[in-house]
Amino acid sequence: MRDEPETDLALMKFGIGQPVPRSEDPKLLRGEGRYTDDISLSGQAYAVMVRSRHAHATIRGIDSTEARAMPGVLGVYTQADLEAAGFGPLKCPIAFPNRDGTPMKTPPRPALARDKVRFVGEAVAFIVAETAAQARDAAEAVIFDVEELPAVTDPVAALAPGAPQVHADAPGNLVLDYHYGDADAVNAAFARAAHVTRLEIVSNRVVVNAMEPRAAIGSYDPDTQRWTLHVGCQGVFGLRASLAKDVLNVPPDKVHVLTGNVGGSFGMKAPVYPEYPCLLFAARALGRPVKWTDERSESFVSDHHGRDHQRIAELALDAEGNFLAVRLTGYGNAGAFIYPPLPATINAVKNVVDVYRTPAIEVNSKIVFTNTTPIAAYRGAGRPEGNYYMERLIDTAAREMGIDRVELRRRNHIAPQAMPWKAPSGMLYDSGDFTGVLDDALKAADWQGFDKRRQESRARGRLRGRGIGSYLEVTAPPSKEMGGIRFEADGTVTMISGTLDYGQGHASPFAQVLVEKLGIPFDRLRLLQGDSDQLKAGGGTGGSRSALVAGQAFVEASAQVIERGRQIAAHILEAAAADIEFSRGRFTIAGTDRSIGILELAERLRSGMSLPPDVPSSLDVAHVSDNPPSSFPNGCHIAEVEIDPDTGAVDVVRYAMVNDFGTVINPLLVEGQAHGGVVQGIGQALMEHTVFNDEGQPLTGSYMDYALPRAVHAPDFRVQNHPVPCKSNILGIKGCGEAGCAGALPAVMNAVIDALQEHGIRHIDMPATPEKIWRALHEPREETRP
Amino acid sequence: MVALNVNGKSYDVNVDPETPLLWVLRDTIGLTGTKYGCGIAQCGACTVHLDGEAMRACIVPVSEAANRKITTIEGLAENGVLSKVQQVWLDHDVPQCGYCQSGMIMAATALLKSTPKPTDEDINAAMTNICRCGTYQQVRAAIHAAAKA
Ligand code: FES
Ligand code: FES
Numbered sequence: 001m002r003d004e005p006e007t008d009l010a011l012m013k014f015g016i017g018q019p020v021p022r023s024e025d026p027k028l029l030r031g032e033g034r035y036t037d038d039i040s041l042s043g044q045a046y047a048v049m050v051r052s053r054h055a056h057a058t059i060r061g062i063d064s065t066e067a068r069a070m071p072g073v074l075g076v077y078t079q080a081d082l083e084a085a086g087f088g089p090l091k092c093p094i095a096f097p098n099r100d101g102t103p104m105k106t107p108p109r110p111a112l113a114r115d116k117v118r119f120v121g122e123a124v125a126f127i128v129a130e131t132a133a134q135a136r137d138a139a140e141a142v143i144f145d146v147e148e149l150p151a152v153t154d155p156v157a158a159l160a161p162g163a164p165q166v167h168a169d170a171p172g173n174l175v176l177d178y179h180y181g182d183a184d185a186v187n188a189a190f191a192r193a194a195h196v197t198r199l200e201i202v203s204n205r206v207v208v209n210a211m212e213p214r215a216a217i218g219s220y221d222p223d224t225q226r227w228t229l230h231v232g233c234q235g236v237f238g239l240r241a242s243l244a245k246d247v248l249n250v251p252p253d254k255v256h257v258l259t260g261n262v263g264g265s266f267g268m269k270a271p272v273y274p275e276y277p278c279l280l281f282a283a284r285a286l287g288r289p290v291k292w293t294d295e296r297s298e299s300f301v302s303d304h305h306g307r308d309h310q311r312i313a314e315l316a317l318d319a320e321g322n323f324l325a326v327r328l329t330g331y332g333n334a335g336a337f338i339y340p341p342l343p344a345t346i347n348a349v350k351n352v353v354d355v356y357r358t359p360a361i362e363v364n365s366k367i368v369f370t371n372t373t374p375i376a377a378y379r380g381a382g383r384p385e386g387n388y389y390m391e392r393l394i395d396t397a398a399r400e401m402g403i404d405r406v407e408l409r410r411r412n413h414i415a416p417q418a419m420p421w422k423a424p425s426g427m428l429y430d431s432g433d434f435t436g437v438l439d440d441a442l443k444a445a446d447w448q449g450f451d452k453r454r455q456e457s458r459a460r461g462r463l464r465g466r467g468i469g470s471y472l473e474v475t476a477p478p479s480k481e482m483g484g485i486r487f488e489a490d491g492t493v494t495m496i497s498g499t500l501d502y503g504q505g506h507a508s509p510f511a512q513v514l515v516e517k518l519g520i521p522f523d524r525l526r527l528l529q530g531d532s533d534q535l536k537a538g539g540g541t542g543g544s545r546s547a548l549v550a551g552q553a554f555v556e557a558s559a560q561v562i563e564r565g566r567q568i569a570a571h572i573l574e575a576a577a578a579d580i581e582f583s584r585g586r587f588t589i590a591g592t593d594r595s596i597g598i599l600e601l602a603e604r605l606r607s608g609m610s611l612p613p614d615v616p617s618s619l620d621v622a623h624v625s626d627n628p629p630s631s632f633p634n635g636c637h638i639a640e641v642e643i644d645p646d647t648g649a650v651d652v653v654r655y656a657m658v659n660d661f662g663t664v665i666n667p668l669l670v671e672g673q674a675h676g677g678v679v680q681g682i683g684q685a686l687m688e689h690t691v692f693n694d695e696g697q698p699l700t701g702s703y704m705d706y707a708l709p710r711a712v713h714a715p716d717f718r719v720q721n722h723p724v725p726c727k728s729n730i731l732g733i734k735g736c737g738e739a740g741c742a743g744a745l746p747a748v749m750n751a752v753i754d755a756l757q758e759h760g761i762r763h764i765d766m767p768a769t770p771e772k773i774w775r776a777l778h779e780p781r782e783e784t785r786p
Numbered sequence: 787m788v789a790l791n792v793n794g795k796s797y798d799v800n801v802d803p804e805t806p807l808l809w810v811l812r813d814t815i816g817l818t819g820t821k822y823g824c825g826i827a828q829c830g831a832c833t834v835h836l837d838g839e840a841m842r843a844c845i846v847p848v849s850e851a852a853n854r855k856i857t858t859i860e861g862l863a864e865n866g867v868l869s870k871v872q873q874v875w876l877d878h879d880v881p882q883c884g885y886c887q888s889g890m891i892m893a894a895t896a897l898l899k900s901t902p903k904p905t906d907e908d909i910n911a912a913m914t915n916i917c918r919c920g921t922y923q924q925v926r927a928a929i930h931a932a933a934k935a
Contacts, residue, residue, distance in 0.1 A: 211918045714923060
């Protein structure tokens with residue numbers, strides 16, 4: 001009983017729901033973070049990749065004679081060397097059937113291009129030298145004998161007869177002819193619709209641009225025949241498995257993956273990249289660690305890109321504005337190789353349903369190879385565009401039918417009483433109060449006061465518009481996750497999780513769960529994620545899963561700790577285990593004041609007490625949780641923009657969002673995630689543009705040409721929660737990491753079009769750059785055809 | 787040999803005088819708190835102070851920094867006590883991945899020195915550092931708090 005008041009206070013300050021500051025920050029803001037390039041291993045050599053300058057070419061020969069003779073050079077290696085050493089190619093762990101049931105094309109990717117190069121930036125060889133500068137100089141001296149081939153960068157052009165062939169075993173460049181939905185039901189709905197709204201709409205290609213460039217250090221221990229890779233990634237357990245199984249063909253325990261701080265990833269750093277096998281190969285060949293850090297100009301072409309979809313989006317409505325069906329048809333650019341999750345497929349299906357009662361959906365996507373950097377996951381990975389298409393359709397339909405856009409949304413909301421709701425995406429929504437969220441957002445945005453603000457803008461010669469972006473997200477599908485709890489000799493408690501923090505700030509919220517469940521003081525709790533040797537399972541961080549799955553795993557693990565503790569405490573307190581109660585960090589004999597605290601108990605165990613054989617000898621658990629189903633975070637964002645008609649420049653001047661993230665463990669962190677997602681959404685909507693010329697050369701390969709949002713582009717956001725706890729996991733959590741993008745794309749673009757509609761402009765594609773808007777306002781237009 | 791004074795300590799470094807200061811700090815001296823983001827003065831991750839003024843170390847040849855007072859993120863705290871800007875950064879939970887934040891903090895420190903009470907416009911104009919995690923609102927809030935402190 002003695003520290004109960006203290007524990008109450010601890011719960012008030014550090015329990016679930018409290019705004020506990022991030023434990024990571026004190027290190028980070030002193031410059032003491034340990035990102036991969038901050039690590040140096042003794043005796044390390046440096047690698048530099050030799051990358052293709054051609055988008056498409058046959059490799060006839062590689063002459064590295066001169067490079068090999070240069071000062072400091074330790075080796076020049078090509079795919080032939082990797083293959084001779086038994087290194088396998090990189091594989092795509094995803095496969096959907098084609099519409100006709102046949103398998104999709106999954107050509108493996110050699111780490112280094114062998115017979116031909118398929119995009120600018122593809123690695124063809126690599127140099128290892130004593131210093132990075134020497135390696136860079138030598139890279140310049142490698143001579144390629146290539147025969148240039150015509151390139152294709154656009155998926156529609158790539159499907160046309162006679163187009164350049166990216167992969168010999170994918171004729172016509174078609175990766176996958178994806179189909180989802182009941183086409184007959186959708187066709188019937190469109191046939192009987194009173195109104196059909198149709199938009200040609202694009203989700204522009206985005207360069208991910210984590211501020212920390214990718215980096216890695218490979219090493220090899222000949223005695224244990226074990227490889228170690230220090231690398232920034234999204235989950236060490238999964239990365240180890242892919243490296244061991246696909247590339248090295250060794251049991252997983254022969255590979256050790258270590259990750260320290262990660263300077264952003266947003267989906268991009270998740271997979272095995274070609275550099276990693278190269279470093280492991282060279283480390284073994286040379287008998288010393290080999291380090292590699294990308295330069296930004298290389299990151300622009302070698303990091304996987306995001307988005308790049310083209311769609312025809314159609315919505316069928318009856319005369320009252322009830323949604324009957326929605327259909328997406330179009331293309332997803334795969335780039336030169338395929339990576340999960342193939343964003344234009346199932347993720348578009350999941351989110352296009354949004355918060356509405358549409359009974360029938362159909363998604364048709366042709367995924368196509370082109371001579372461009374591969375497309376993979378970027379914050380939401382195909383989901384934000386699902387919401388974007390739907391919300392743009394709704395605003396357009398409202399205007400065409402003369403129905404108020406708020407009313408049209410309300411009319412089609414799935415009602416709370418209708419939960420659980422079987423959505424046509426196959427998902428079972430457990431909870432949600434979509435009209436309540438919309439109403440809160442209208443209030444937060446002062447929807448009523450808009451006319452006055454518009455007049456003020458007009459008086460200053462500015463066009464003002466407002467846009468709603470409702471969204472419903474589907475967090476990552478269930479997968480196993482570890483929740484390990486270890487009582488250390490120094491009195492701290494280690495939480496072990498196979499998720500991985502790359503900016504989210506996991507240490508505080510995970511600790512908050514254990515403060516709540518085990519009554520362990522916050523400052524005793526440490527988080528361990530980035531060491532594959534310590535993990536029994538781990539799905540990494542992605543798909544907004546971490547708080548949900550780690551929360552569940554730690555709650556279950558806590559119950560096991562308590563069960564062990566009861567048996568041990570029973571022995572210490574000389575009572576029956578059944579009489580031991582656990583509350584707020586103490587094991588107590590029911591109805592007495594005889595008790596022992598959990599940390600004291602751990603201490604007693606460490607000091608070596610003798611226990612009967614049927615009593616557990618430690619409190620430690622290494623639990624693996626079978627994770628709960630996906631959750632359905634949702635919300636409503638409302639943006640207001642001002643446009644200067646003389647320059648076409650857009651300013652986001654007000655921004656309000658109301659989110660339902662279910663139970664929020666730590667509101668500070670959740671707000672940060674919301675800000676970040678929206679800033680990235682504003683970036684994609686208004687400025688980020690990845691351009692290739694006809695030869696496949698990237699034209700936007702530096703911060704001089706590729707615009708990223710900076711402080712001036714990010715307004716102050718008004719963020720509110722409208723929590724409806726999730727019913728399908730223990731803590732009631734719905735993930736929050738990617739929701740910002742999902743709400744921001746439609747909110748900002750609907751606001752831009754709203755501002756421009758009096759000029760007869762019906763749609764503009766992202767990014768709504770000043771030039772594009774100026775042209776729409778001032779030039780006779782084609783793009784506004786109905 | 788180039789003579790450098792970094793965070794009050796003297797170093798004689800044996801490097802090509804054209805080497806950008808960033809790499810000398812990180813690779814030669816081992817102060818890895820200053821980050822590389824672009825190498826062309828566009829992102830601000832490498833911001834340090836030269837005689838109290840914010841500079842992007844990726845484009846400063848080390849010879850130009852000789853015999854000037856160089857301050858990096860590691861040099862802001864005094865006797866382990868966080869600087870005012872670091873403290874407001876902590877109070878406002880500014881960092882996410884943290885990679886850009888050394889540069890942000892160095893730029894904000896310099897801004898507050900030249901403009902003790904900056905407006906949002908001053909901040910947006912001066913803080914051109916890129917943060918892909920989108921921490922800009924917290925950056926502004928923290929700078930205002932520092933100005934009031
Ligand atoms: S690294 Fe110096 S400004 Fe980007
Ligand atoms: S905190 Fe991640 S880039 Fe700024």
